Amino acid sequence: MTSLDTERSDSPHERVSAHDARQWLARERNARLTQLDAIEQSGQKDADELMAAQTVSLRRVLKEIDHAEQRLEAGKYGVCEECARPVAPERLEILPYARCCVSCQKKAV
Numbered sequence: 001m002t003s004l005d006t007e008r009s010d011s012p013h014e015r016v017s018a019h020d021a022r023q024w025l026a027r028e029r030n031a032r033l034t035q036l037d038a039i040e041q042s043g044q045k046d047a048d049e050l051m052a053a054q055t056v057s058l059r060r061v062l063k064e065i066d067h068a069e070q071r072l073e074a075g076k077y078g079v080c081e082e083c084a085r086p087v088a089p090e091r092l093e094i095l096p097y098a099r100c101c102v103s104c105q106k107k108a109v
């Protein structure tokens, strides 16, 4: 193995590189943490039902991000948890913590 940079591989089913995935996950985490911070600092967390609900959903997303990072470390990132097919990179860019592909997601709803 001489290739240190595997980011630009031309595999037919273009898998997302770990490098990209890490960046996307970090971006999502930072965005959520910023939102959480803003809610905490507004002092409305316990007063406002909507804020409370939002806090819960932000924490849920942060857990999903943790989960995605564990899968990334395990080398399973970008593979649907339902059908084991690769998840489209476009989907992962928008939703980097997605656990499954679009068609499985639709089935789940």
Ligand SMILES: [Zn+2]
Pocket (backbone or CB within 6 Å): 080, 081, 082, 083, 084, 085, 100, 101, 102, 103, 104, 105
């Ligand atoms: Zn699937």
